[in-house]
Amino acid sequence: MTIDQNELSPAEDTALRKRGRGVALKRVGYEARRNLLPITLAVVFVVAVLIGFSLWISDKAQNADAAVTHTVRNHQLLSVVQSLLQDAEIGQRGYILTGDSFYLEPYDRAISEIESAVGDLQSNVADNSVQTANVAVLRGLIAQKLSELRQSVQRRRDGDQAGALAVLKTGQGKVLMDGVRDVLSRMRAEEDRLMEGRAEQASRAGFIMEMMVIGLSLLAAAVGLTMLHIALRRARSAEAARDELLSRLDRKLLAILAADIAGYSRLMEGNETVTLDRLRHVRDLVDPIIVEHQGTIVNTAGDSVLAAFSSALSAIDCALEIQARMEADNRDVAESDRLLFRIGLNVGDVIVRNGDVFGDTVNVAARLEALANPGGICISRTVRDHIRKQRDLTFDDLGFQTLKNIAHPISAFRVRAGHGA
Template sequence: MASDFSAPKLSRPKTSTVIRRISYEAGQNLRLITVGVAVFIILLLGASFWVSKKGQEADEAVAHTVHNERLISVVQSQLQDAEIGQRGYLLTGDPFYLEPYDKALSGLGANVESLAVGVSDNRRQDGNVAVLRSLAAQKLSELRQTVERRRAGDEAAAVAVLRNGQGKVLMDGVRDVLERMRVEEESLMTVRANQARRAGFVLEMMVIGLALLTALLGVIAVRASLRRARSAEASRDELLQHLDRKLLAIMAADIVGYSRMMEGDETQTLSRLKDVRDRIDPIIASHSGSIVTTAGDSVLVAFASALSAIDCAVEIQGAMAADNEELPEAEHLMFRIGINVGDVIVQDGDVFGDTVNVAARLEPMADPGGICISRAVRDHIRKQRHLTFDDLGFLKVKNIAHPVSAFKVRFDPAVQLEALG
C-alpha cells in the first residue's frame, strides 16, 4: 500500500451530520418514553402515599383502641383495690389498709374521664360511659361512707352498710358495664386491625405493581430503542453508500491532565490552551494537515499520508517539550498523540469510520509527550523515518470489535527535525 494519498479537502465541520440527526431522532423517541414513565411513576407514588397514609391512620386507630382497653382494665383494678382496702380497714381498723384505698380513689376519677374521651369516637359507647360514671360515683360514695363511720368509731354502722349488699350490687354493675365496653372495643379492634392489614396489603401490592410497571416500561423502552437503533443503522448504511471515501491518516491529540488544570485555574488554563493552539496550528498547516474537529483540549487532524502525520506529531511533541523547559514541572502542558491510517468516510467536513475510532483509542495509550501508532502506520513509515518502535501487541480497545496492533514511538525530536531538514 502506498504511503501518500491525495491531499484531503475537508470543509469546516457542520453541527448537524447524518449520525447526529439519527441520534437526535432516537433521543426524541426515548424522551417521550421517559416522560411517560415519569408520569406513571408520579401517579403511582401519589397513590402509594395515599395508601400509606390510610395504613398509618389504621395503625393509629388500633393503638387508640389498645389504649382504651388498658384504661378499662385500670378503672376496674382501681375500684377493686379501693374495695379491698375498705374491707381490710373495716375488719381491722388498721390505717395501713387505707393506702391502696386512698391511692385508687386519687386517680380513679381522672381515668374514668380519660376513658370517656377515648371511646368518644364510638357512639355506641356513650350509654356505657354514662352508666359507668353513675355506678362509679355511687360505689365511691358507699366506700367513703363506710370508711368515715369506721374512723368515727361506729364500727357497727359501717359493717351494717357493708352487709346490706349495696356495695356488691354496685360493683357487679361496674364489672358488667366495663365488660360491655371491653367487648365493644375488642369488636372495634378487629375491624381496625383488618383495615390496617388491608392497607398494608394494598401498599405492598402498589410497591410490587410499581416495580413491575417500571420493569415493563424499561423493557418497552429498550426494545423501542433497539428498533430505533436498527432502523437508524439501516438508514445510515444506505446513506453511507453515497458518501465520499478517502484513504487518510488520522491524528488524535489530547492534553494530559487538562480537567485537573481547569479545576485549578480555568482562566490561566484557557489562556495557555490558546497559546498552545497558536503554536501547533501552524505546525499542522505546514504538514498539510486539515483540522477536522476540536473539543476543548483535543484535536482531530486528517493528513494525506502517514509520513505527514508522524512528522507533524514529532514536531508538535518537540515544540511542546521546548516550551516546557522554561516552565516549572507543575505547569507543563503535554500531548498524548495517537495515529492510524486507513479508509475513512468524509461527509460535511467530518470524518467517520473505524480508522478514526482506532486513532482516538490509541491516543490514551501514548505516554505524556509520546506517540502511539497502529501497525498500518508503522508499516508505512519504518523504512523512511529513523524511529524506534516498542511493540505493545494486540490490544482490545473500547467499541472496536477486533484487537488493534499498537506501537509506541521512541524518538528524538531534534534528530528527526534535522533529518527532515
C-alpha cells in the first residue's frame, strides 16, 4: 500500500522520520562492525611502518644537527689558530722594537697553545680528506712561521736588535702569514660548503617528518571516513561552506605584533652555538605566551616573530608578559649575553592569505619594533587609543616618525607599565 506523505498527520510524520533515522544509524553501525577487523589490522600495519620510518628519519635529523654543530666547531677552531698566530706575530714585533718583555707574554702563550689548537683542528676535520690535506699544508706553513718568529726573538734576546730587524725585513714572515691566511680561507670555504649541504639535510629531514605527521592525519581521516561515511557527508558539506566563506573574507581587522632580538648578529658572532641554544630556549618561553593570549604565530625568521591578535588588548597584554618573562629569565645572564626583544604593535586592516598576513599594518608594526628600546615596546597611536582606558600604562610620545617604505609619518609611543601623565 502506498502512503501519500501529504496525508499523514504531524505525529505520524514525526514517527516515520524517527524510524528512518533509526534504520540509517543501525545500517551504519552494521557496516562499521563488519569492516572493523580488516580496517583495524590495516591501520595497525600502516602505523607500525610509519613509526619505524619516523624513528629512522629522527635519527637522520639528529645526525644532520650534529653535523651542523661539527661544522660550527671547525669554524671556531680555524679562528683560534689564526688568532694565536696573530698574537705571536704581534708579540714578536713589539719585543723586537722595544725590548720590553711585556710583549713576550702573548708571544709565549701563543707559541705554547698553537700546537694543541692545530691538533684539535686536525682531529675535528679527520672525516674530510680535503680538509686533512689542507691541515697538512697549514702545519708546514705554521712550522716555518714559528721558526721565523723564534729566530728573530732569540736574536733580540741576545742583544742583536739589528739582526732581529734584519729577519723582519726579509719579508719571509709576511709571505708565510699570507700563506696561512690563504689556507685558512680555503678551509673556511670548504666548511661553508659542508654547512650548506648539512643544513639542507637537516631541513629535508624536518620536511619529511612534517609529511609523516600529515600522512598520519590523513590515515586517521581515511579510517573515520570509511567507518562513518554517511555521518560525515553533512560535516564535509559544512566544512566546504565554511572554507568558501573564509576564502571571501580575506581582509580582517587585526592587531599585529612584530618582535626582534636586539644585537642578535653581534651575539651570533660572539658564540653561535650558545646563542642558538638561548634562542631556542627563548622561543620555548615566548611561543606559549602568544598562544595563551589567543594570538596566532604567523611567521618566524631567525630571531624575529610575527603574530596576529583579534584585539589590541590581547596584543599589548601579550607583549607586556613577554618582556616581563624575558626580564626574569635574563637575571642570571651576563648583560652582554642577554637576549632582549624589541616589540612593535599596530592595529589595522590586513590581508590574510594562506595563513600569512600582508599590508601596511604589518609593515608599520615591523618599523615600530625598530623604534623600541631593547626590552621595550613601541606602539602606534591607533593601538594607544584602543588600550589607554583599559590598561594602567604610561605612554611616552615619540611624535610623528618617518618610517622606511611607509608613505605617511606615523604617530608612535613607547609603552611602560604603570600610570603616567
